[in-house]
Amino acid sequence: MIRRTVLALISLMPLAACSSNSETAAGSTAGTGGGSGVPGGGVTSAELGGPRGPIVPGSQQDLEVNVGDRVFFAFDSAALDDAARQTLERQAAWLKQYPAVSVTIEGHCDERGTREYNLALGERRAQAVKNYLVALGISPDRIRTISYGEERPADPGHDETAWALNRRAVTVVNVTG
Amino acid sequence: MRSRPAFVSASVLAVALAAIPVVVSFAQTSDAQRTAALAARVLELEEELRRLRGRIETLEADRDRLAARLEELAQAVRATSEGPATATSETGRPPLPAIARGSGPPAPTAPAPSRPPQPPAATGRAPLAGVEEDPAARRGYVLGTIPREAILGGEPSPAPTPPTGAAPRPQGAPPRGGESQTVARAVPGGADPNARFAAARELLRKGDWASAEETLRRFVNDFPNDPNAPLAAYWLGETYLVREDYENAAATFARNYRTFGPEAPRAADNLLKLGEALARLGEKDKACQTFTELERRHPDASSAVRQALARERAAAGCR
Amino acid sequence: MNPSIPLRRRALLAGTVAFAGGVFARRLAQAQLHLDITRGFVEPMPIAVSPFAGDGPAAREQGEAIAQVVSADLDSSGLFRTLDRRAYIQGPEELRGVPRFADWRQINAQALVTGVVRSPEPLVVEFRLWDVFGGTQLRGLRLDAPSSAWRRVAHKIADAVYERLTGESGYFDTKIAYIAETGPATRRIKRVAVMDQDGANHAFLTDGSQLVLTPRLSPDVTRIAYLVFRHPAPRVVMRELASGREIVLGEFPGMSFAPRFSPDGRSLLVSIAQEGNTDLFRFDLVTRQLRRLTDGAAIDTSPSYSPDGTKIAFNSDRGGSPQLYVMNADGSGVRRISFGSGRYGEPEWSPRGDLIAFSKLDKGFFHIGVMKPDGSDERLLTRNYQDESPTWSPNGRVILFSRQDRAGGRTRLFSIDITGYNQREIPTPLDASDPNWSALLP
Numbered sequence: 028m029i030r031r032t033v034l035a036l037i038s039l040m041p042l043a044a045c046s047s048n049s050e051t052a053a054g055s056t057a058g059t060g061g062g063s064g065v066p067g068g069g070v071t072s073a074e075l076g077g078p079r080g081p082i083v084p085g086s087q088q089d090l091e092v093n094v095g096d097r098v099f100f101a102f103d104s105a106a107l108d109d110a111a112r113q114t115l116e117r118q119a120a121w122l123k124q125y126p127a128v129s130v131t132i133e134g135h136c137d138e139r140g141t142r143e144y145n146l147a148l149g150e151r152r153a154q155a156v157k158n159y160l161v162a163l164g165i166s167p168d169r170i171r172t173i174s175y176g177e178e179r180p181a182d183p184g185h186d187e188t189a190w191a192l193n194r195r196a197v198t199v200v201n202v203t204g
Numbered sequence: 205m206r207s208r209p210a211f212v213s214a215s216v217l218a219v220a221l222a223a224i225p226v227v228v229s230f231a232q233t234s235d236a237q238r239t240a241a242l243a244a245r246v247l248e249l250e251e252e253l254r255r256l257r258g259r260i261e262t263l264e265a266d267r268d269r270l271a272a273r274l275e276e277l278a279q280a281v282r283a284t285s286e287g288p289a290t291a292t293s294e295t296g297r298p299p300l301p302a303i304a305r306g307s308g309p310p311a312p313t314a315p316a317p318s319r320p321p322q323p324p325a326a327t328g329r330a331p332l333a334g335v336e337e338d339p340a341a342r343r344g345y346v347l348g349t350i351p352r353e354a355i356l357g358g359e360p361s362p363a364p365t366p367p368t369g370a371a372p373r374p375q376g377a378p379p380r381g382g383e384s385q386t387v388a389r390a391v392p393g394g395a396d397p398n399a400r401f402a403a404a405r406e407l408l409r410k411g412d413w414a415s416a417e418e419t420l421r422r423f424v425n426d427f428p429n430d431p432n433a434p435l436a437a438y439w440l441g442e443t444y445l446v447r448e449d450y451e452n453a454a455a456t457f458a459r460n461y462r463t464f465g466p467e468a469p470r471a472a473d474n475l476l477k478l479g480e481a482l483a484r485l486g487e488k489d490k491a492c493q494t495f496t497e498l499e500r501r502h503p504d505a506s507s508a509v510r511q512a513l514a515r516e517r518a519a520a521g522c523r
Numbered sequence: 524m525n526p527s528i529p530l531r532r533r534a535l536l537a538g539t540v541a542f543a544g545g546v547f548a549r550r551l552a553q554a555q556l557h558l559d560i561t562r563g564f565v566e567p568m569p570i571a572v573s574p575f576a577g578d579g580p581a582a583r584e585q586g587e588a589i590a591q592v593v594s595a596d597l598d599s600s601g602l603f604r605t606l607d608r609r610a611y612i613q614g615p616e617e618l619r620g621v622p623r624f625a626d627w628r629q630i631n632a633q634a635l636v637t638g639v640v641r642s643p644e645p646l647v648v649e650f651r652l653w654d655v656f657g658g659t660q661l662r663g664l665r666l667d668a669p670s671s672a673w674r675r676v677a678h679k680i681a682d683a684v685y686e687r688l689t690g691e692s693g694y695f696d697t698k699i700a701y702i703a704e705t706g707p708a709t710r711r712i713k714r715v716a717v718m719d720q721d722g723a724n725h726a727f728l729t730d731g732s733q734l735v736l737t738p739r740l741s742p743d744v745t746r747i748a749y750l751v752f753r754h755p756a757p758r759v760v761m762r763e764l765a766s767g768r769e770i771v772l773g774e775f776p777g778m779s780f781a782p783r784f785s786p787d788g789r790s791l792l793v794s795i796a797q798e799g800n801t802d803l804f805r806f807d808l809v810t811r812q813l814r815r816l817t818d819g820a821a822i823d824t825s826p827s828y829s830p831d832g833t834k835i836a837f838n839s840d841r842g843g844s845p846q847l848y849v850m851n852a853d854g855s856g857v858r859r860i861s862f863g864s865g866r867y868g869e870p871e872w873s874p875r876g877d878l879i880a881f882s883k884l885d886k887g888f889f890h891i892g893v894m895k896p897d898g899s900d901e902r903l904l905t906r907n908y909q910d911e912s913p914t915w916s917p918n919g920r921v922i923l924f925s926r927q928d929r930a931g932g933r934t935r936l937f938s939i940d941i942t943g944y945n946q947r948e949i950p951t952p953l954d955a956s957d958p959n960w961s962a963l964l965p
Contacts (some may be wrong), residue, residue, distance in 0.1 A: 141868035142957065166235040254841055263864060507899070
């Protein structure tokens, strides 16, 4: 139950980031108040972009913010639940939109397993995502997989919340050139 | 749309043609979604298949253990029934229910000890009861602390053929052969050791601990070299233990081990019970030392003893 | 009645102790001085290790250092307690001949180690082990080595003492390979490191630029295999320890990981993950042939050869959760051996062949445990937030493992006797995981 809530929150995060981005971008900074401390002096203003700058279409940030770059798994499972499938369907549509983009699926695990078993489990998760994307019409040549096992947690914590965030497969846009 | 007449303008045709791939692409997507769903389904089926295989593995392991246990029981039954009629009738079957402890019902005539010598949950066995105890069997605990011969009346008593795997005779004990010829006349206090031993067992069976204690003590005194002496001495200790007289119990088990040595029947049991009694006396360190000594000296002790050892160790809080 | 109880109890306890004493007396009579280590808890044997005498100041200094290493080795086993040398009556130079046993009995030393450094370079050392109460020499040995190897000389002496007094071969002249860790959990830097069993002669084999895991030393301790995250896929690589040279293994399909040497050092087991499925393969290091050992839609990894090379224990989730299995070395005759509660992993076959160590996650805790190769007699030795990666001392008496505490999150190495006693931390300069204990050095 708790885990579901957490995951629900997580899946909302990209949207939240998105809306805050556009808000900051839209609302221009009207002035700096007594910032310069020079009364009657020239007050200049400049538009601020999003915290990370403009989103390049077809980039990792685009995928992360507008599509969702990751799916989550239950403990010791590589099964794709409904939320995961929806994310992957969006990813597939996005990949069709940017046919030049190739990606690597990184499979990850929480720390509650042996290192070697988790390497295998991470690979199984990455492969599950790849298979789903391929079935949705993405060429397998565009998708590499790698497993990091438990070596690269997204959340360094040691509780169920952290573990749920760490049991994931992340779609990463390959940087070419 | 595509049924428009041929005179339609080229631009319109272009739009129409452009629409076709769109339609096809939609059809593909819907197919693709079905394929994707199938891919995901395969994954789920694989997981389900593994779970089922796991169930089979566990069930097979349980079955094998049960089969082995049944075979053991069958052998023990054979060994007992092949013994002379006198022995069978005197020892009775199932024998010593009063000592059998654990999940089985308490002995009818037992003076209801407030604490049974063994906690019932882990290993205690009335005959066969443990076999059905799945969680225990899953952990590999099948036999309880009661040795097989006690469960089935295969106590190496006057029977000429000891049950398979019976412990070797203690050193210095007279050979067993020919003793079965002695027809037991159940005269307690008489000169016939077999009859005396049988009488003691009968008292144990009835749960008459005080009389059993007396009879067993006299048996050990009168026939120190009888093959049954180590067993009598062991059961003597049990009469104290069951009545929570831990000091006499400990003294008896310790003496038994010294007297009969590590090769005698029930040697490991004596150490186990010594440790248990010491633990009850609050002598934790000594108890733990004894358990350690048991482990060291009897690495091949029956699994029943080893399981009981693990439990008693934990109960005593041995590190 | 009441006053008599303590008396009876005392008598009874005296009896118990006497029975134990009798046992020891008999053993002593049989085998002079002998320490039985199959018991769980042993009162450590008091032993005196005299600084070694030396022919000249440099030799004496060397003799002093060697004696210190010998003492530390023996103490670390938990089976010996070296006596404070300030209590020693006879000095090193007096001990070139037969000791005055009475002096050593007086401080209750049961055994005495003496020695002479004949030459510091090249190092020539003679040592003797004495039974103080028996008044006899139990062992005498002369060792020759370059002076740079003086710690190995000391470890070999400690091994000789251990072996003579316990009847088991020692484990002091050994190395430990492990993964040294630094940095935040999300961007951990890992390096392959090798050190002596006591932490000395520590060296990094990789620079941390690539993620590395699970080092395994070859049986002759000349090579090391480990996993490195390298493009295009993580893979097993092998290096020569002395030169650091990488030995090319050829291309494996997919990700290869979990390397394990066969007992004869001739082949390497690897796990290969392809299409979401992980199987065990044997790579012949001589013919360079790759042979599949397992198949099927399941994870098969963490293999471990039996010491005779005829069987392989491994970890598989073919039954729905990670469990332990044993099969013949050619992949036939697979049998599950773990049936307890919880999830098992990392089976490690004891060098004696009698036990398989493993890690297990059960009810939120990790354990290091041992069971017989048929799966019976499971015994858990530890319980912690995360205990992992058991590896055996070459004599099959001690298990080394890595432990992560939840609180600090530090990951460290610990050792524990298979009796469940004598748990000790093996200090490392950085965080440490994935230990692998070598065989006795050749």
